[in-house]
Amino acid sequence: MSGIYIHVPFCRQACHYCDFHFSTNLSLKEKMVEAICMELKQRKSYINEDINTIYFGGGTPSLLLVDEIQKIIDEVKGLYKVIDNAEITIEVNPDDISRNYLKGLKQAGINRLSIGVQAFQDNLLALLNRVHNSEKAISSIKEAREQGFYNITADLIYGIPGLGKEKWDENIQTLIDLDIPHISAYALTIEEKTVLGKRLKKGHFSPEEEENVALQFEDLVSLLERASYEQYEISNFAKEGYIARHNSSYWLGAHYIGLGPSAHSFNGTSRQYNISNNHKYIEGINTLKPEITIEQLTDLDKANEYFLTRLRTKWGCDLGDIKQKFNLEVDYYIDTAKSFIEEGYMIKEENFLKLTPRGKLIADKITEAFFIV
Ligand SMILES: C[S@@+](CC[C@H](N)C(=O)[O-])C[C@H]1O[C@@H](n2cnc3c(N)ncnc32)[C@H](O)[C@@H]1O
Ligand code: SF4
Numbered sequence: 001m002s003g004i005y006i007h008v009p010f011c012r013q014a015c016h017y018c019d020f021h022f023s024t025n026l027s028l029k030e031k032m033v034e035a036i037c038m039e040l041k042q043r044k045s046y047i048n049e050d051i052n053t054i055y056f057g058g059g060t061p062s063l064l065l066v067d068e069i070q071k072i073i074d075e076v077k078g079l080y081k082v083i084d085n086a087e088i089t090i091e092v093n094p095d096d097i098s099r100n101y102l103k104g105l106k107q108a109g110i111n112r113l114s115i116g117v118q119a120f121q122d123n124l125l126a127l128l129n130r131v132h133n134s135e136k137a138i139s140s141i142k143e144a145r146e147q148g149f150y151n152i153t154a155d156l157i158y159g160i161p162g163l164g165k166e167k168w169d170e171n172i173q174t175l176i177d178l179d180i181p182h183i184s185a186y187a188l189t190i191e192e193k194t195v196l197g198k199r200l201k202k203g204h205f206s207p208e209e210e211e212n213v214a215l216q217f218e219d220l221v222s223l224l225e226r227a228s229y230e231q232y233e234i235s236n237f238a239k240e241g242y243i244a245r246h247n248s249s250y251w252l253g254a255h256y257i258g259l260g261p262s263a264h265s266f267n268g269t270s271r272q273y274n275i276s277n278n279h280k281y282i283e284g285i286n287t288l289k290p291e292i293t294i295e296q297l298t299d300l301d302k303a304n305e306y307f308l309t310r311l312r313t314k315w316g317c318d319l320g321d322i323k324q325k326f327n328l329e330v331d332y333y334i335d336t337a338k339s340f341i342e343e344g345y346m347i348k349e350e351n352f353l354k355l356t357p358r359g360k361l362i363a364d365k366i367t368e369a370f371f372i373v
Helices: 026-042 066-079 099-108 122-127 134-146 164-177 195-201 210-226 245-251 278-286 299-311 319-324 330-342 357-361 363-370
Strands: 002-008 051-058 082-092 112-118 152-158 182-187 230-233 236-238 255-259 264-266 270-274 292-296 346-349 352-355
Touching: 002 026, 002 245, 026 066, 026 255, 026 278, 051 066, 051 245, 066 082, 066 099, 082 245, 099 134, 112 134, 134 152, 152 164, 152 210, 164 182, 164 210, 182 210, 210 230, 210 357, 230 245, 245 299, 255 270, 299 319, 299 352, 299 363, 319 330, 330 346, 330 363, 352 357, 357 363
Parallel strands: 002 051, 002 255, 051 082, 082 112, 112 152, 152 182
Antiparallel strands: 182 236, 230 236, 255 264, 264 270, 270 292, 346 352
8 A cells, every 4th residue: 555745835934943845935836736746647657556645745735725635636546546545634734724625625535634733822833933823723623623624633843942841731731632633743953944043053042951852752752641642653642543544654664656846755666856946846747857866775775764764663673574674684683772772772572673762762863873884
């Protein structure tokens, strides 16, 4: 089973922390939708499997009209067999949510919403330069419920300067109280090229202390665990039956086509990267000369990726796969894990290596230690 990812590279305004590919100039929106549909036709043979998940990400896919979303879904359905209960997700910004829009999304076949809440404090939302305020975040979730969307995930960010423990706990609790069945929470990364990155360089503010960021992560894990969410990936928490199928398939090595500028694709043997430029992307598709970077993956690349993504999940890394799928020696992984296991950062359960709660705090450092060059 495979997935389709559609990158919608437009935003109403640039959030001060965001380094994803997007443009605030919406003039190419119609041409972009045409190009995305054409790209799918051109690249159909990249994957020859039924489609299990479709994911509209961005940028801000909720800037697309319902008709534009419908057109893309119809295109996918015309070219592939999409399974009956496929998960079809769209990332929506709270400011785009209205009753009519939600009704339209439902009719178009969307059955899962990913709402970019980030925080419930107006001063922090302003610091991040989000379009919405706290009241709109809450009313948009309630409206989504009223329109029959129960399968909702919400994004939160922690480690924001000025957030602090009390407000962070409040943000998590608000989502629990709203009965949101899936939550993704990310530590704020301050990227060099963003407004926050430039302000930091000029010394205009201090980032949150690492210790406090770690404490906020610990609060996240414990509050959500107490509320019956399972941490199935470091940043992802779900009530029973609500694990994200699309995102999990990335972590479990399923194949996918990524459409749109900056999107990635993976079919088990190669990774492909579309150009991160709206004009050049459209031109490439229209002239049948798409600018795609292709990376053929060696067994070593695949093993590194497998380890990196699996270790972040509750499923852990299957040492049997290391030998059978990638033809690598298991001893290397067992030896490297030894000190992490002794220090309480990892465990070995049967043939699986997994992170402990302490290990999840330093996951990047641990995966780096296993990386084979
Ligand atoms: C790229 S956005 C796309 C979805 C939608 N436009 C939105 O803003 O909600 C996906 C998520 O990435 C997270 N994100 C983006 N940049 C980040 C950063 N520098 N640090 C932490 N989280 C970030 C935010 O939580 C955001 O909801
Ligand atoms: S966080 Fe979302 S809305 Fe903000 S700039 Fe990035 S993609 Fe756009």
